[in-house]
Structure formats: structure tokens, C-alpha cells
Amino acid sequence: MQIRFDNKVVLLTGGGGGIGRASALAFASAGAKVAVTDRDVAAGEETTAQVKALGAEALFIAADVMQAAQVQAMVAQVVAHFGRLDCAFNNAGIEEEHMRLADCEEATFDRIMGVNVKGVWLCMKYQIAQMLAQGGGAIVNTASVAGLVGAPKMSAYSASKHAVIGLTKSAAVEYGRKGIRVNAVCPGVIRTVMLERAVQADPKVAATVAGAHPIGRIGEPDEVAAAVLWLSSDASSFVTGLAHTVDGGLTSI
Numbered sequence: 669m670q671i672r673f674d675n676k677v678v679l680l681t682g683g684g685g686g687i688g689r690a691s692a693l694a695f696a697s698a699g700a701k702v703a704v705t706d707r708d709v710a711a712g713e714e715t716t717a718q719v720k721a722l723g724a725e726a727l728f729i730a731a732d733v734m735q736a737a738q739v740q741a742m743v744a745q746v747v748a749h750f751g752r753l754d755c756a757f758n759n760a761g762i763e764e765e766h767m768r769l770a771d772c773e774e775a776t777f778d779r780i781m782g783v784n785v786k787g788v789w790l791c792m793k794y795q796i797a798q799m800l801a802q803g804g805g806a807i808v809n810t811a812s813v814a815g816l817v818g819a820p821k822m823s824a825y826s827a828s829k830h831a832v833i834g835l836t837k838s839a840a841v842e843y844g845r846k847g848i849r850v851n852a853v854c855p856g857v858i859r860t861v862m863l864e865r866a867v868q869a870d871p872k873v874a875a876t877v878a879g880a881h882p883i884g885r886i887g888e889p890d891e892v893a894a895a896v897l898w899l900s901s902d903a904s905s906f907v908t909g910l911a912h913t914v915d916g917g918l919t920s921i
């Protein structure tokens with residue numbers, strides 16, 4: 669089955685980043701109208717330009733997912749521009765932490781929780797209100813393999829991604845009968861600037877990550893996007909509350 673999103677409106681957060689950009693382009697190639705959002709204006713506008721270059725309708729909205737008023741306005745702007753909201757990909761996230769738990773600053777913990785947990789919660793809060801008014805929709809949240817197992821030198825990040833899975837499953841149960849499906853993707857190590865930052869902080873990371881995946885390499889943003897599109901589409905109509913790994917077998921060991 670070829671997955672299509674003709675006449676569907678998709679909202680992505682973290683749309684300027686590696687996984688967000690790949691997903692925006694994949695949605696656009698499948699016929700969607702795409703609202704790209706990011707707090708990084710230059711990166712978000714670049715993704716939006718690339719989406720438009722594919723011939724798709726696109727809109728860029730600058731928004732920080734930690735700020736309730738900005739998230740509410742972001743959803744309202746998508747609906748004002750495109751008339752509805754069919755699919756949301758809550759993907760903005762930060763890692764920042766490359767140290768053991770006792771060495772991590774409280775402010776770092778708060779920032780990670782603020783973006784990765786509160787950000788996803790705020791996005792779902794306003795997206796679900798809109799989807800309820802329309803009679804349904806599909807939401808995908810970006811968790812991580814670190815949301816399924818522990819992650820050394822990333823304990824706050826790991827806790828935040830476990831929380832994303834908790835939010836995902838709870839919302840899936842609460843809104844299943846209302847026609848709203850909510851799933852998560854759990855990527856392994858993916859080739860984006862997030863990985864580049866981790867390698868800069870600890871050069872040993874580069875040598876160890878590829879071998880940690882039974883497939884023998886790290887993943888590409890497109891490979892996460894493929895799972896996001898499937899979870900967002902009617903091809904997965906009986907799937908909700910799933911934490912879907914895209915990890916080259918990393919969590920199967």
C-alpha cells in the first residue's frame with residue numbers, strides 16, 4: 669500500500685532538525701500540506717523552503733514548545749491557515765547532557781524536562797482539543813530507545829523519553845474512542861546534529877554507536893520518517909499507544 673496524505677494537514681515541531689526535516693519532506697512528497705515549526709527560525713524556514721520546492725503547500729511558524737501561549741497560538745495558526753489539523757508530529761527535543769547523573773546541573777535537568785516532556789504535553793493538549801472538535805486525528809511523539817532502556821550519561825534525557833512514552837500511552841487510552849490515535853517512535857542513534865554534538869562531547873561515542881546496533885550501522889533520518897508516516901496514516905488504523913522502535917535492533921539485545 670502506498671501511503672498518501674492528499675488534502676491532509678500535518679504539523680511538525682522541531683521541523684528544522686534532522687528527523688523533523690526528513691519527515692517534513694516525506695509528508696510533502698506524500699501529498700500533505702505541511703506546517704513546519706521550530707524555535708530556530710533559520711532552520712525552520714530552510715525546511716519550509718525545501719518543502720515548497722517539492723511543490724507542496726507549507727507554512728513556517730516560529731514557536732518554543734515550552735511556552736504554552738506559543739503552542740496554543742501555533743495550533744490556532746495552522747487551523748486558521750489550512751482549516752484543520754489531521755496529523756501532528758511532536759518531535760522537538762534536546763539532549764544537552766553528556767555526564768553522569770551526579771555531575772548534571774539542576775538547570776540542565778529542568779531544560780531537558782521542559783522541552784522533551786512539558787513540550788510534548790503542551791503540544792498534545794492543544795492538538796487534541798482541535799482534533800476532538802474535528803472528530804479525529806493522528807499524533808506521533810518522538811521518544812527514543814532511551815525511553816525504553818537506560819542511557820548512560822543521559823539519565824535526565826532517558827527519564828524524559830520514558831515520560832514521553834507514558835504521555836503517549838495515556839493519551840492513546842483516553843482518546844481512542846474519539847478517533848484520535850497516539851503513538852511514539854523510538855529511534856536508535858540517527859545521523860543528525862544531535863549525534864554530532866554527542867561525538868564532540870565524547871569522541872568515544874563515534875566508535876561505539878555503530879556497533880551497538882545489530883544492523884551494524886547508525887540510522888538515517890529518512891528511516892525514522894518512514895515510521896512516522898506509517899503511524900500517522902490510515903495504514904496503521906488499528907495501532908495506538910505503540911512505542912515503535914526504529915533502532916536497527918538496538919533494544920533487542
Ligand code: NAD
Nearest residue numbers: 682684685686687707708732733760761812857858860862
Ligand atoms: P536536531 O537537534 O537536529 O533537531 C531538534 C530540533 O528541535 C531543532 O531544530 C531544534 O531547534 C528544535 N527544538 C529544540 N528545542 C525546541 C523548543 N523548545 N521548541 C521548539 N523547537 C525546539 O535533533 P534530531 O536528532 O533531529 O532530534 C529530533 C528528535 O529525535 C528529538 O526529540 C530527539 O530527542 C529525538 N531522537 C534523536 C536521536 C538521534 O540519534 N538523533 C535518537 C533518538 C531520539
